[in-house]
Amino acid sequence: MSGIFIALGLLVLFTMIAYNRFVRLRNQADQAFSTIDVMAKKRYDLIPNLVAAVEKYMQHERGTLIEITEMRARAMEGKLSPNERVDLENQITRSLGNIRVAVENYPELKASENFQQLQGSLNEVEEQLSAARRAYNAAVTEYNNAVQLFPSNVFAPIFNFKSRKWLETPEQERENVNVKELFNS
Numbered sequence: 001m002s003g004i005f006i007a008l009g010l011l012v013l014f015t016m017i018a019y020n021r022f023v024r025l026r027n028q029a030d031q032a033f034s035t036i037d038v039m040a041k042k043r044y045d046l047i048p049n050l051v052a053a054v055e056k057y058m059q060h061e062r063g064t065l066i067e068i069t070e071m072r073a074r075a076m077e078g079k080l081s082p083n084e085r086v087d088l089e090n091q092i093t094r095s096l097g098n099i100r101v102a103v104e105n106y107p108e109l110k111a112s113e114n115f116q117q118l119q120g121s122l123n124e125v126e127e128q129l130s131a132a133r134r135a136y137n138a139a140v141t142e143y144n145n146a147v148q149l150f151p152s153n154v155f156a157p158i159f160n161f162k163s164r165k166w167l168e169t170p171e172q173e174r175e176n177v178n179v180k181e182l183f184n185s
Contacts, residue, residue: 018146018155025143029164032136033082036167039129040075040089046125047072050118054099057109061102068095086165096122133167140164 051065058065071092074080080088100119109115144163147156156162 022161029139032139035132057106083165
C-alpha cells in the first residue's frame with residue numbers, strides 16, 4: 001500500500017516540476033517575443049517614411065509598397081497569436097528585402113540623403129531585430145524541447161502547452177555575399 005502512495009507522490013511531484021518548467025520556458029519565450037515586439041514597433045514606425053520616400057521613384061513596385069503597408073497595419077492591430085505574428089514578421093522581412101533589391105534600379109533614390117538616412121535607421125533596427133530573433137528562437141527551441149521530448153511531452157497537452165514557430169531568416173540573407181559585386185557598386 002505504501003508503494004502506491006510513493007508512486008503517486010512521485011507522479012504528483014514530477015507533474016509539478018514539469019508544469020513549472022513549462023511555465024518558466026513559456027515565460028522566457030514570451031519575454032523574448034516582447035523584445036521582438038519592441039524592435040518591430042521601431043520598424044513599423046520607419047515603414048511609412050520608407051514607403052513615402054520610395055513611392056515616387058518606384059511606380060512599378062507599388063504592389064510591394066501597398067503589401068508592406070497592409071502587413072504593418074495588421075501587425076499594429078495586435079490581434080494575432082504569437083505564431084501568426086511570427087508568420088507576418090517573416091513576410092514583412094521578405095518584402096523589405098524585395099524593396100532593397102528594387103532600390104538598386106533607382107540611382108536617384110539611392111543617392112537621396114533622406115533615403116540614405118532611412119535605410120541607415122532601418123538597417124540598425126534590422127540588426128537589433130536579428131539579435132532579438134536569435135534570443136527568441138533559442139527560447140522557443142528550449143520551450144519546444146520541453147513540449148516535444150519524452151517524458152514531459154505526456155504532460156504538455158494536458159496543460160495545453162503547444163509548440164511554437166521559429167522566426168525564419170529570409171532566403172536573401174542566406175545567400176553567400178558576392179564580394180565581386182560589392183566592389184563594383
